[in-house]
Amino acid sequence: MIYCVEDDEGIRELVVYTLQNTGFPARGFDAGEKLFSALCGEIPDLILLDIMLPGQDGVSILRRLRAMPETVGVPVILLTAKNTEYDKVVGLDAGADDYIAKPFGMMELVARIKAVLRRAKPAEADVATAPLEAGAIRVDERAHETWADGRPVQLTLKEYQLLTLLLRNRGAVLTRDVLLETVWGYGSESETRTVDVHIRTLRQKLGACGAQIETVRGVGYRMGGQA
DSSP, X not given: OEEEEOSOHHHHHHHHHHHHTTTOOEEEESSHHHHHHHHTTOOOSEEEEESSOSSSOHHHHHHHHHHSTTTTTSOEEEEESOOSHXXXXXXXXXXXXXXXXXXXXXXXXXXXXXXXXXXXXXXXXGSOSSOEEETTEEEETTTTEEEXXXXXXXXXXXXHHHHHHHHHTTTSOEEHHHHIIIIISOOOGGGTHHHHHHHHHHHHHHGGGGGGEEEETXXXXXXXXXX
């Protein structure tokens, strides 16, 4: 199930119609409170969220979603007419998994949704049986749980994917382009800021353990610390 929160009736109906005709069950809502009412009954696989909404704006709604245990890991793609770097950073900093500026094509939207969903649900064979560890950071991929210094850490999907990728390649330097391509499914020099924003929030959530994610100036990032 995919939820689309969009106050423009024409866009909302077109998105829902397109999704339903490409194999995705979908529901549309014109305001955030209707979304939260629906969440009481069913948690979707992904949420499409417009930023410019009446009442509570999309970024505020996104922050609420990321603060709720039930929806902290649900992928969210922002749909908005705003397309400046600042607006992208604000959205990504709030926990968005992707960002599509209006006007957008329906085929592009479906492709981006599929890419996000593929990364949200990795194949069972790709999930390690043993926890990933480095220093005081520990990730149990089967349980989808993260700890830092023995305390549980709530991560967004992209933060979790970045952390597991760094842990699997502990000691190796991963460029921003590699991180962008692997986690987001596309590479673009103009979008590497996306990686930096997520690394910053990931470090903040890990607390003192965040220092284990080392910046290699001019190249990218690596996971330090002992196994």
